[in-house]
Amino acid sequence: MYLKLRSLSLLYFSIGGEGLGVDLGFRFFRDDLCNYCGLCFERCPVLQLSLEAAKWDIKALVRGDTDSSLAFQRCTTCNTCDLICPVQANPYELILERWNEEHQLKGLPAIARFVFPTEPGNIWASIRVLMEEDELSLLHSWRENMNNPNKVMLLTGFYTNLMPYIAMTSLIGELKPAIAGFEGLWGCAGDTYKLGMIGASEEIGNMLRKKFSEMGIEKMYCFMGAEAMMLSDVLPNRFGIDFSFCNPEPLDYWILDKLNSGEIEVKRKLNMKVAVHDNCLSKYMGGRLQEVTRETMEHIGCEVVEMQHNRDLALCCGWGATIPTLHGSTSGNPLRTLLYLLDSLYRRLQEMEATGARVVVVSCHACYIFLSLIKVLTNSKVDIYLSQELVQMAAGEIPLHRNEKRAWDIVAAFTDVLFRWLFIPRERKRFSLKSIKMEPILQLSPADAKRIRFFGKIYHSVVIQNPAMRGLISITVKGLINLYRSSLARKKRKLISSRMK
Ligand code: SF4
Ligand code: SF4
Numbered sequence: 079m080y081l082k083l084r085s086l087s088l089l090y091f092s093i094g095g096e097g098l099g100v101d102l103g104f105r106f107f108r109d110d111l112c113n114y115c116g117l118c119f120e121r122c123p124v125l126q127l128s129l130e131a132a133k134w135d136i137k138a139l140v141r142g143d144t145d146s147s148l149a150f151q152r153c154t155t156c157n158t159c160d161l162i163c164p165v166q167a168n169p170y171e172l173i174l175e176r177w178n179e180e181h182q183l184k185g186l187p188a189i190a191r192f193v194f195p196t197e198p199g200n201i202w203a204s205i206r207v208l209m210e211e212d213e214l215s216l217l218h219s220w221r222e223n224m225n226n227p228n229k230v231m232l233l234t235g236f237y238t239n240l241m242p243y244i245a246m247t248s249l250i251g252e253l254k255p256a257i258a259g260f261e262g263l264w265g266c267a268g269d270t271y272k273l274g275m276i277g278a279s280e281e282i283g284n285m286l287r288k289k290f291s292e293m294g295i296e297k298m299y300c301f302m303g304a305e306a307m308m309l310s311d312v313l314p315n316r317f318g319i320d321f322s323f324c325n326p327e328p329l330d331y332w333i334l335d336k337l338n339s340g341e342i343e344v345k346r347k348l349n350m351k352v353a354v355h356d357n358c359l360s361k362y363m364g365g366r367l368q369e370v371t372r373e374t375m376e377h378i379g380c381e382v383v384e385m386q387h388n389r390d391l392a393l394c395c396g397w398g399a400t401i402p403t404l405h406g407s408t409s410g411n412p413l414r415t416l417l418y419l420l421d422s423l424y425r426r427l428q429e430m431e432a433t434g435a436r437v438v439v440v441s442c443h444a445c446y447i448f449l450s451l452i453k454v455l456t457n458s459k460v461d462i463y464l465s466q467e468l469v470q471m472a473a474g475e476i477p478l479h480r481n482e483k484r485a486w487d488i489v490a491a492f493t494d495v496l497f498r499w500l501f502i503p504r505e506r507k508r509f510s511l512k513s514i515k516m517e518p519i520l521q522l523s524p525a526d527a528k529r530i531r532f533f534g535k536i537y538h539s540v541v542i543q544n545p546a547m548r549g550l551i552s553i554t555v556k557g558l559i560n561l562y563r564s565s566l567a568r569k570k571r572k573l574i575s576s577r578m579k
Contacts, residue, residue: 187410
């Protein structure tokens with residue numbers, strides 16, 4: 079029945095239906111171009127399939143047989159296969175389309191509420207109850223600034239709002255009064271697009287274009303480079319939503335310009351080895367953000383060392399690994415989400431550790447926070463920095479660098495997600511996102527806030543923050559990841575051998 083519905087929905091799309099506010103026939107996966115060569119999934123750094131298995135997988139995905147497709151079940155949304163495909167058929171978008179069809183039919187599992195600002199128990203409201211006063215007042219001022227816009231704007235990102243402390247720097251000088259943004263801008267549709275929520279992404283894009291043009295913005299810098307890519311590449315090229323009137327660019331470009339012009343003075347060269355983590359969206363716009371990050375590092379005296387997977391082939395930090403766990407027959411189990419997340423984060427961290435660098439530089443705030451999470455859980459010696467923070471150091475400032483504190487806050491918030499899923503049955507119900515609104519985040523109930531404060535207190539207390547317990551946590555997390563990896567490998571072998579029957 080499910081497959082039948084899926085085929086009907088495919089037919090609907092192929093004749094140009096508009097029920098979801100999208101026309102998938104010509105803008106996304108190009109089945110008219112695909113020749114089933116299999117290169118996309120063979121070279122995918124996550125799936126690691128033989129060419130034969132990869133050909134099988136793409137065919138399964140095209141005919142809608144998602145139970146047989148490893149890409150459907152394990153894609154971490156890194157966007158690499160689109161760059162590999164020799165005929166630009168957009169295989170990554172085919173996965174998004176299949177996820178989209180599943181949402182239409184079944185809704186989303188309860189755990190997905192965590193990343194929707196209008197849903198109860200969302201990550202922003204959860205972290206806010208653990209945030210310092212100085213950060214809370216910044217969030218308030220950024221929201222107020224939406225009503226007093228400048229022609230030049232520095233847009234806060236979805237995940238910037240989880241760590242407002244990064245704006246406490248003199249580095250951004252004249253841009254400081256122009257900082258504005260809040261979670262109701264939906265991260266420029268970055269998360270909904272990765273989730274395969276195609277209609278919602280289009281809705282957000284149109285809402286933002288209207289808002290930014292009403293605000294009279296003529297130049298927009300984005301704290302999160304990834305969001306600049308949504309505004310300058312994904313939304314215009316996939317949905318035809320044009321943001322050229324405000325020429326969005328990552329803040330990283332502005333910082334490099336100021337370094338080159340001498341307006342940001344390098345007071346001391348850092349003389350350190352750094353590994354660069356290229357985020358999924360840095361692969362858009364010809365990969366310019368990747369080059370800007372490297373150039374910035376060299377300018378401040380860092381030696382850049384490369385990871386096994388970098389630039390177009392870079393692995394997702396791991397955050398994207400939560401997405402396939404929201405789909406398919408076992409979707410919605412937070413333990414599965416947690417394990418696949420930890421496995422993917424740790425895989426990236428291991429590549430970082432293998433470079434010998436003690437510092438990893440990132441330009442995406444989601445990567446920053448989630449790589450910091452695996453760092454604290456595994457007691458890694460590698461530290462995670464935003465490129466902006468290293469420039470602050472070179473300019474003579476000491477960045478606040480509260481990333482470890484925030485990582486433990488995330489652990490507390492996720493503990494609450496697990497608690498609710500285990501002990502409150504109504505919290506396991508699937509849901510559908512009713513509408514996209516430009517509204518403040520939905521605050522926590524007093525009971526939820528109390529529980530998260532309680533978990534936060536425990537994780538920040540000496541009970542956890544002592545060498546013996548941190549060591550024990552690290553051994554346990556690595557042990558769980560290894561067990562989970564073996565189980566993933568077994569399931570992959572089983573899936574592939576079942577195709578031969
Ligand atoms: S999407 Fe591109 S790379 Fe993948 S099978 Fe089709 S033609 Fe080959
Ligand atoms: S988007 Fe990345 S993880 Fe997903 S199938 Fe393509 S290459 Fe693999």
